[in-house]
Amino acid sequence: MSNVPRTALPGCSRSANDQMAKGLGYFSIALGLSEVIAAGAISRAAGLNGLHGLVRGYGGREIANGLAILTSHDPTTWVWGRVAGDVTDIATVAAGAEKMTKPRTLLALAMLAGVTALDVVCATRLAAEKGSRNSARTDYYDRSGFPKGLQAARGAARSFEAPRDFRTPDALRPHGQQQESREAAATTTPAASI
């Protein structure tokens, strides 16, 4: 049987970063579901007493974000979406906590910070891998394509021997260059010929 790694879900590719994004997608959905189902318990655990309506709403956001990551081909923007969500979560916990020094508030913040760090790493790696669209440019005067510069490039490949079937018939060569042209070419300094 074929040992080609098959793409698991339609629309998902499989670089290590895509895999990490996928993991975060599943995590999003799991967390979102628990926030929806156990909003009361979670809001108490995070020190957000009485805010279970809000927590349930955040759960919905997590689920949607997770699904978007799992089903999109380029999850970069959705992982950035998670980062934005993390920031909201941290702000909410910080603002809603009765006392910042309570151990459970601190624990919740530490966990959120950890997840945020993971999300940021994943999003920046994805962005680097998938690239981004250049903003409109009107000129490319800085793109010679010659790492050693244009002057060094002129004639740098003159010693290349065109295969016999690619040579111009002798009769069509410039006068006097029938035979010597190639040897002459090899000895002309590039600058002298411009």
Place this chain on the structure above:
Amino acid sequence: MRALVWHGTTDIRCDTVPDPRIEDDRDAIIKVTSCAICGSDLHLFDHFMPGMKKGDIMGHETMGEVVEVGSAAKSKLKIGDRIVVPFTIICGECEQCRRGNFSVCERTNRNKKLADTVFGHTTAGLFGYTHLTGGYPGGQAEYLRVPFADATHIKVPDGVPDEKLLFLSDIFPTGWQAAVQCDIEPSDTVAIWGCGPVGQMAIRSAILLGAKQVIAIDRLPERLSMAQAGGATTINFEEESTVKRLNDLTDGKGPQKCIDAVGLEAHATSTVDAMYDRAKQAMMLETDRPHVLREMIYVCRPAGTLSIPGVYGGLLDKIPFGALMNKGLTVRTGQTHVNRWTDDLLHRVLDDQIDPSFVITHKVALDQGPEMYKAFRDKQDGCIKVMLKP
């Protein structure tokens, strides 16, 4: 897997399609790490080339990692090898392949009969490029099946970024062959029509091969700026007469060597010319728009050479053959014999003689491919070359 799929004229979509499988023991499968959109793909997008079918996977500039190898290719390839895939599929054994005429390999076109009828004799099978050339699924996808993989590959070293190597698949050797076809002398002026990716590579190649003067012609300022960066004198054909300026730059004698890096979708350079071809195309009396060919034949110095990497599909009209014949011009053309040049070109890249990545202006995820086809065709957003990351 995801792939860019042709659905009809100007309709390319990123679809989920079945993953490729080994079908023959000379096959290999690669996981695509990078691919690109070529000017030739535009002829399919605009449906100027016949022989496309709904569901065809696009793409013929592809590189990646070998993930599966058929038993007969195992002596040449192994899992984990990093390869660039040439756009021409080659058997490596037929008479043409043995001569290095890879793009006219006699064995790899699985629709040989059709090609024999249309062209008189078959040419090589090509990836992602009409059923006339085999209808092989292309490489704008997450995975690619490489037929005749024992011959159809270019091994590349690790540690060099994809951006520097990807174009060994097509445009770099195409620009190089275009210049080699000119057999450039140190006294030559080389005029190059079209500053798309192929024109850009042809400019760099002509400079490396030591032309006295390289002149590049286009109408898009951003492309002309890139041409100038590569060492060309530029002509904007919308602002001045190409023929007059070329003669001025060559003491009235015309360039010895002319390269057509435009092909069948050329913009008209005079209105009469334009109306004539539009009308003919509309009446299906002509398939291609040969403005550049006409201009090259007219302006080329007698006993000079016309090198034509630009693609043509069918019948051309009003070709000044009298001028061509009486001036004794040499015509050289063809799809590129990629593997004939790539060993040498890979060394030039590794030696820092040239870095082909200069041409990339857009690097995006594969599923943005459909919109990039439009941006590339319509030259939006400064677009010159699109690289896609699956």
